[in-house]
Amino acid sequence: MDSENNHLNLEDIARLSGVSRSTVSRVINDHPNVSQRTRERVMQVIKKYNFQPNAVARALVTQRSRVIGILVPHIITEVFTEPFFAMLIQGITLKANQLDYGVTLGLTSHTDNTNTIHRLINDPLLDGFIVAEASISPEFLAQLHRENKRYVLVGRPPISDLPIHYVDVENEQGGYLMTQYLIQKGYCRIAFMPGRITLTSSIDRQAGYERAMAEAGLPPIITPAGNFTKEGGYLVAKQILSQKVEAIFCASDMMAIGAAEAIKEQGLSIPEDIAIAGFDDASIAANFQPPLTTVRQDVLTSGATAAEILIEHIIENSSDTVIQKILPVSLIVRESA
Incomplete structure (x- = not known):
């Protein structure tokens, strides 16, 4: 296609189609008041010259840019x-x-x-x-x-x-299901690692954890926030390992993976010494060693x-x-x- 074709405007398309500028505009904007025969003739010219309407102009006319x-x-x-x-x-x-x-x-x-x-x-x-x-x-x-x-x-x-x-x-329900599962596995000192305290997803997951712990008569253990990052999970886990927790439930998989690395650095085994669980079921979760127990959300x-x-x-x-x-x-x- 010649470079000059890339600079065609509505007047050019109208001249080549043998119609008025307003008719071309109606065809481009899919206006109903155009005969099928005229619409096809204009569209043939548009396709032949690979005409692309100016996005700004079109948005002004239709009030939509798509x-x-x-x-x-x-x-x-x-x-x-x-x-x-x-x-x-x-x-x-x-x-x-x-x-x-x-x-x-x-x-x-x-x-x-x-x-x-x-x-x-x-x-x-x-x-x-x-x-x-x-x-x-x-x-x-x-x-x-x-x-x-x-x-x-x-x-x-x-x-x-x-x-x-x-x-x-269902963030709250996900937090509840995971905590309930850990309790049923026999864990009592279960810590919860929030993501960010300003995010409702982290708040709701923590609420589910606290509900399950309360139903079981177990005291909640809330760690500092890990900011939903691998590094954050690693740093927080290093801080709390001295508290002799039996399981750590993290508000995201990335934090769980970071926490798992901190656990391994201390020569501890997962899940024999400390269990670890996440939230998301990110692609990395199934391939991590050991594969990560988590809550799946379909992002x-x-x-x-x-x-x-x-x-x-x-x-x-x-x-x-x-x-x-x-x-x-x-x-x-x-x-x-």
Whole structure:
């Protein structure tokens, strides 16, 4: 294709098709008031010259760009090392593409990086966005609601008095199931390692742990937060091994793997000396030695569900119905506990 074809505009397509500029615009925007014969003639020219309408101009006309954003307010280095974010972004992108939407990614190193966040959410070429972590401040969520932004959270929001679309998993039930399993295995001194105390996922998993411990009449042992990282799990485990715990239940698989490395460094065996369990069932869990007992959440489905809710919200252009989906989790028993 000649390079000059890449610079065709609506007037050129209209001239080559023998129709008016407004007719070409109606064809591009799928307007019904165009005859099938005319529509086919214009589309033949568009395909022949590989014409791509200007995205900004099209968005101004249709009020839709068919592009959504993914906002990840997280430490950037961890986004590329945490299996959770890779799977979530994949799930969002696959579903968006299936529904004929494109995706753009916005990363911020801190949740209070307001310049980056505001630039993404106010981008005129985005029809809406998904916040890939429910760590946004309540004040910021309230602002999004006041400005009538189209967005979906991944994770239960920290406030419940606003009509917020979100997708989450049964975090509390997952924490309960794992702790109950460890108790049934005969462990009594079971420690729980939170992820981040500001995240509702960690809060809910801890609540499930505490409920199971209370039902069994056992005292809870809450460690410092491991920040959902392998390094965090390693450092916290080193601090608590002197407390003679029998099992450590971590709020994520990456923390569990870090904790397991600290246990092995002390010459202790898993699970003979200390049992270890995680949450997520990340791809690394089954291949770790010993294979990790964990709670499985389907992160791909969480991402796909978030994209589906957002795009449905965009198409219907209505805020009357609030969609809040809680996806199931399941216990995965392997050799570490």
